[in-house]
Amino acid sequence: MYDYLIVGAGLYGAVFAQVMTGQGKRCLVIDRRKHIGGNIYTSVKDGIVIHQYGAHIFHTSNDEVWKYINRFARFNHFVNSPLAYSKGKIYNLPFNMNTFNRLWGVITPDEAREKIAEQCAEYRFERPSNLEEQALQLCGKDIYHLFIKEYTEKQWGRKAHLLPASIIKRIPLRLTYDNNYFDDVYQGIPIGGYHGLVQNLLEGIPVYTEVDYLKNRGEWDSKARRVLFTGCIDEYYNHCFGQLSYRSLRFEHEHLDKADFQGNAVVNYNDADVPFTRIIEHKHFEFGRQSTTWITKEYPQAYEKGMEPFYPIRDAENLKRLEKYNELAASTPRVLFGGRLGLYAYMDMDDTIEAAMMMVKQELNSKGV
Numbered sequence: 001m002y003d004y005l006i007v008g009a010g011l012y013g014a015v016f017a018q019v020m021t022g023q024g025k026r027c028l029v030i031d032r033r034k035h036i037g038g039n040i041y042t043s044v045k046d047g048i049v050i051h052q053y054g055a056h057i058f059h060t061s062n063d064e065v066w067k068y069i070n071r072f073a074r075f076n077h078f079v080n081s082p083l084a085y086s087k088g089k090i091y092n093l094p095f096n097m098n099t100f101n102r103l104w105g106v107i108t109p110d111e112a113r114e115k116i117a118e119q120c121a122e123y124r125f126e127r128p129s130n131l132e133e134q135a136l137q138l139c140g141k142d143i144y145h146l147f148i149k150e151y152t153e154k155q156w157g158r159k160a161h162l163l164p165a166s167i168i169k170r171i172p173l174r175l176t177y178d179n180n181y182f183d184d185v186y187q188g189i190p191i192g193g194y195h196g197l198v199q200n201l202l203e204g205i206p207v208y209t210e211v212d213y214l215k216n217r218g219e220w221d222s223k224a225r226r227v228l229f230t231g232c233i234d235e236y237y238n239h240c241f242g243q244l245s246y247r248s249l250r251f252e253h254e255h256l257d258k259a260d261f262q263g264n265a266v267v268n269y270n271d272a273d274v275p276f277t278r279i280i281e282h283k284h285f286e287f288g289r290q291s292t293t294w295i296t297k298e299y300p301q302a303y304e305k306g307m308e309p310f311y312p313i314r315d316a317e318n319l320k321r322l323e324k325y326n327e328l329a330a331s332t333p334r335v336l337f338g339g340r341l342g343l344y345a346y347m348d349m350d351d352t353i354e355a356a357m358m359m360v361k362q363e364l365n366s367k368g369v
């Protein structure tokens with residue numbers, strides 16, 4: 001008999017299992033996929049670490065999380081400095097002095113501030129009610145039309161004025177010549193990839209892959225006192241209140257017989273007539289010098305059953321539905337829900353680790369087992 005059955009060997013499940021095991025609890029981990037690691041899974045081809053489900057760049061300002069995760073991997077000093085390709089030109093992201101200089105020829109922060117104020121002047125909203133209003137108010141019209149509107153509409157499959165403003169709060173804008181996308185204190189990629197990191201987290205813990213819990217839940221449930229489910233919460237309850245909406249992605253991996261394709265790890269493609277949103281060139285995450293290269297094109301797509309759900313669409317309707325599922329979950333305390341799909345939340349890796357550690361603390365305090 002195990003203390004916890006953990007459904008899902010992604011980052012949340014692996015951290016929960018590792019910390020709980022350290023507290024003397026017996027954990028069993030199962031996963032539907034062929035591999036552990038969920039969406040942070042990486043493989044190695046031609047000596048290059050491939051981020052199988054899109055770029056994962058670790059960044060955090062949380063000392064506890066950073067110290068914890070460094071016990072399981074060595075991180076390199078990769079700093080994310082993505083580029084944007086728009087209307088035939090390359091620009092620096094996040095929006096910073098390099099971008100503004102290329103756009104408007106401005107040199108100093110004062111000149112840029114003035115230009116941005118001019119660009120935003122006609123867009124004053126007391127409380128921006130959608131992404132379009134939010135972006136125009138924050139960045140003004142040139143940036144909105146070159147970098148945001150078309151990219152966002154292909155990413156989400158909806159017009160920008162029908163999307164929540166909260167999505168765009170993730171885009172930083174700064175008045176320095178600093179191309180580092182993240183403001184966090186710590187940043188990097190685990191050397192050798194995330195697969196080794198998750199393997200280390202799960203060391204000594206029994207793990208079964210290619211196991212579909214939902215097809216045989218009675219049998220699996222009988223193996224443990226409590227269950228942590230990190231799959232979709234609506235699927236766990238057989239969609240009894242209807243389906244939660246997601247946006248999905250399709251990844252096209254390509255091997256190219258050249259040393260360098262784009263000279264950078266991440267290039268966003270911001271125009272509507274390009275069907276993918278970005279190309280990542282994996283070797284640049286690890287400063288690779290191989291003679292060949294692997295790239296991945298990321299195509300956003302509508303989510304349908306059987307696909308991987310990537311981004312939760314947290315609009316009013318879905319949040320109402322989620323509330324009903326959460327109420328149901330509160331009445332079945334033997335089962336815990338965690339991770340991006342269990343919580344229906346967009347979470348960075350550091351948030352995921354922090355949340356899993358917190359859940360362990362809560363469990364131990366409530367004497368769950």
Ligand code: UDP
Binds near residue numbers: 084151152171
């Ligand atoms: N975004 C944009 N243009 C860009 C990059 C991002 O308009 O060049 C918007 C888009 O709506 C996206 C959001 O900002 O969904 C968050 O982007 P980020 O790259 O942070 O998200 P990720 O997809 O990497 O999680």
